């Protein structure tokens with residue numbers, strides 16, 4: 001159940017990287033809220049700023065070369081961009097946890113699963129050895145690992161890929177975080193295991209009422225477990241809304257393009273249409289709408305001025321000039337000249 005309590009508020013987040021080639025404007029003014037018990041999916045093509053956004057929330061932007069140029073990330077009212085490294089460390093992995101794409105690199109090959117599971121509990125929560133072990137066993141049961149007592153003594157290489165990802169999830173959840181960020185958590189897994197991991201997410205959310213930010217390329221995954229969807233393009237959220245709004249009444253041409261480029265089970269013999277072209281270079285992003293060069297509906301204004309954000313419902317927002325009343329007048333009448 002999603003409540004109306006805001007766990008996270010991201011306001012005008014801007015993150016850049018200073019490189020030899022110049023400044024990469026990776027995230028360019030991102031705004032969204034996250035509610036308790038909610039799953040927000042962030043989707044968009046490679047390089048659009050999904051991971052940089054989530055790493056900024058987790059306090060994982062390497063500075064330098066990264067720089068948070070502007071904005072606030074409020075977690076339960078506390079601005080994470082203003083905290084010292086020590087203050088952040090108390091929140092990371094405890095109140096906010098993150099799951100990365102590759103379970104093997106997330107685990108330490110030299111430590112047992114038990115040691116890795118209990119480390120956070122013992123250092124952050126000051127929980128004794130026996131109690132920590134008991135919690136680790138409960139956690140392994142929750143994520144569906146059989147014989148948890150035996151398994152605690154084993155090392156990562158003794159587990160299959162799917163099991164390792166379950167263990168990564170167990171580690172992320174053992175300190176009872178309020179916010180879980182999952183960056184492509186199922187991409188490295190085969191389809192059957194992917195489905196099992198998604199079911200696990202749903203079950204954990206039912207039991208623990210956590211909020212989840214799920215980053216994925218896979219709209220099938222989104223359709224299954226997201227409550228809301230944010231569509232990112234060239235460092236901006238260009239459309240955000242409830243799952244139904246994004247899937248059934250998408251307004252941004254880019255969102256429509258994304259939806260048209262994935263197969264649908266309910267349509268036979270449909271023609272898939274990949275979005276032609278590539279996203280703009282973020283070394284010098286365009287002043288206007290970044291989708292202009294690829295958009296079938298682009299108007300003169302799109303090239304020069306970034307569109308206002310239009311609120312279409314309580315949850316649905318879109319940045320596109322087509323939403324402007326004046327654009328609609330021109331679009332619906334025959335153009336002259």
Ligand SMILES: Nc1ncnc2c1ncn2[C@@H]1O[C@H](COP(=O)(O)OP(=O)(O)OP(=O)(O)O)[C@@H](O)[C@H]1O
Pocket residue numbers: 017019024025026044045046047048049050051052053062065282
């Ligand atoms: N450490 C870094 N130094 C320089 N540029 C970076 C760095 N990290 C990210 N970027 C740039 O920031 C932009 C956004 O990257 P990000 O990793 O957030 O993309 P993404 O949406 O997660 O893509 P993917 O789907 O491929 O994971 C890209 O242009 C990327 O090259």
Ligand code: SF4
Pocket residue numbers: 252253254289290291292293295296297298299302307319320321322
């Ligand atoms: S603002 Fe213009 S270019 Fe951008 S998506 Fe809308 S119509 Fe297309």
Ligand SMILES: [Mg+2]
Pocket residue numbers: 050051052183
């Ligand atoms: Mg990424």
